[in-house]
Amino acid sequence: MTRKILIIEDTPTIARVQKHIAIKVGYDADIAESLAQAKELISKNNYFCAVVDFILPDAPQGEAVPCTIEAEIPTIVMTGNIDLKTRDTVEKYPIIDYITKENKQAYQYLEKQLQRLPRNENVKVLVADDSLSTRRHICSLLKRHKYQVLEANDGVEALAILAHTPDIAVIITDNEMPNMNGDELCSEIRRLYSNDEKAIIGISGSDSSHLSARFLKNGANDYLRKPFNSEEFYCRLSQNVDMLEQIATIRLQANTDYLTKLPNRRYFFEETAKSLKQMHKAKLTPSLAMFDIDHFKSINDTYGHDAGDEVLKGLARCFAKYFKKYLAARLGGEEFAVYFSDTNSNDVLKHLEGFRHFIELNSPEFSQQKIQFTLSIGYAHQPVYQIDELLKQADIKLYEAKETGRNKVCT
Numbered sequence: 001m002t003r004k005i006l007i008i009e010d011t012p013t014i015a016r017v018q019k020h021i022a023i024k025v026g027y028d029a030d031i032a033e034s035l036a037q038a039k040e041l042i043s044k045n046n047y048f049c050a051v052v053d054f055i056l057p058d059a060p061q062g063e064a065v066p067c068t069i070e071a072e073i074p075t076i077v078m079t080g081n082i083d084l085k086t087r088d089t090v091e092k093y094p095i096i097d098y099i100t101k102e103n104k105q106a107y108q109y110l111e112k113q114l115q116r117l118p119r120n121e122n123v124k125v126l127v128a129d130d131s132l133s134t135r136r137h138i139c140s141l142l143k144r145h146k147y148q149v150l151e152a153n154d155g156v157e158a159l160a161i162l163a164h165t166p167d168i169a170v171i172i173t174d175n176e177m178p179n180m181n182g183d184e185l186c187s188e189i190r191r192l193y194s195n196d197e198k199a200i201i202g203i204s205g206s207d208s209s210h211l212s213a214r215f216l217k218n219g220a221n222d223y224l225r226k227p228f229n230s231e232e233f234y235c236r237l238s239q240n241v242d243m244l245e246q247i248a249t250i251r252l253q254a255n256t257d258y259l260t261k262l263p264n265r266r267y268f269f270e271e272t273a274k275s276l277k278q279m280h281k282a283k284l285t286p287s288l289a290m291f292d293i294d295h296f297k298s299i300n301d302t303y304g305h306d307a308g309d310e311v312l313k314g315l316a317r318c319f320a321k322y323f324k325k326y327l328a329a330r331l332g333g334e335e336f337a338v339y340f341s342d343t344n345s346n347d348v349l350k351h352l353e354g355f356r357h358f359i360e361l362n363s364p365e366f367s368q369q370k371i372q373f374t375l376s377i378g379y380a381h382q383p384v385y386q387i388d389e390l391l392k393q394a395d396i397k398l399y400e401a402k403e404t405g406r407n408k409v410c411t
């Protein structure tokens with residue numbers, strides 16, 4: 001369901017710009033030109049968040065802000081200019097952020113905030129602090145920005161939670177805690193997880209200037225001194241989440257085939273190597289199949305390279321669906337592979353035969369020109385634990401399939 005945003009703004013041009021930004025980043029948007037109109041809309045709708053002008057004709061003292069806050073709508077305040085008095089008033093409310101409408105950057109900033117809020121719903125943050133009041137305060141700041149929050153009383157508890165919840169992205173840790181303090185927790189987390197996987201923000205009330213360096217040397221990404229300003233807290237936190245997200249995007253691009261969006265050769269080799277190691281230890285026999293489109297060159301020659309690409313993309317979609325439980329990849333050109341790790345070999349063979357048959361029947365659906373094609377498949381099920389060697393065995397069988405008439409599975 002599309003998330004809905006309420007824009008409370010009496011200047012039509014500004015409201016239109018805000019609505020345009022909201023729609024661009026995936027929201028539905030309602031505009032209220034006054035507090036009265038806003039109240040009516042709030043009574044009839046569920047809003048994911050609100051962007052609120054501080055001064056309105058029927059709300060000259062910022063009365064629209066408590067209105068959205070009381071309705072439990074996460075609120076971003078936009079103001080024409082912010083003097084100290086307005087800032088103090090605004091900061092008293094548990095708002096998400098305030099933005100001054102002074103320049104173009106303000107709208108870029110708003111766009112970023114609106115993008116972050118739905119993303120934060122999927123980001124897990126673990127707060128480790130033995131002080132209940134500080135922990136509650138940090139958790140409420142996090143919840144306001146829609147993060148998923150987990151709590152630990154000390155370092156030992158934090159590690160246990162991390163072991164059970166491997167997708168925690170950020171750990172915010174106090175230093176002075178019983179059982180295991182913050183910098184010990186940092187170095188233990190870094191022993192287990194890399195900087196690419198998890199960000200750590202250290203916090204402490206200590207005056208010692210060495211503490212921040214100690215935190216950073218033990219693997220923390222950032223440090224905050226208590227008491228901290230909530231704006232600074234949010235800025236540092238979102239910078240760290242952005243960094244993790246960028247790394248994940250780069251990693252995904254590096255592991256994905258650009259044309260078919262299937263995992264690529266590099267990812268296939270890395271993942272199978274890890275699995276084969278475990279299979280070897282457990283004395284289990286791995287299975288692997290190689291697939292090659294029959295006479296693909298003549299498809300390109302007859303229908304053109306773009307049609308060939310369409311065929312590859314359609315086939316890749318079938319691989320992703322048909323072999324959802326396994327690791328399917330495009331190795332290059334018109335060659336694909338699926339790794340099955342520990343699966344009953346007879347079941348795999350039935351599945352492969354089913355796939356071959358499915359492609360033979362349905363391949364015309366993949367392209368505008370209704371190009372019909374078939375697959376040759378080579379299958380290896382052997383106690384071989386080097387991926388190159390296992391691929392070589394499957395390739396020998398694939399060659400056999402090609403040599404003996406194509407459109408078949410050889411084992």
Ligand SMILES: Nc1nc2c(ncn2[C@@H]2O[C@H](COP(=O)(O)OP(=O)(O)OP(=O)(O)O)[C@@H](O)[C@H]2O)c(=O)[nH]1
Pocket residue numbers: 259292293294295296297298300304305306307308309312332333334402
């Ligand atoms: N459209 C398209 N063609 C590609 C791509 N990568 C490789 N090819 C083509 O795939 C064809 C592979 O041809 P061959 O290796 O001769 O094999 P084949 O024609 O499939 O014949 P058999 O494998 O013997 O059945 C070549 O014409 C390549 O140019 C791609 O990304 N897109």
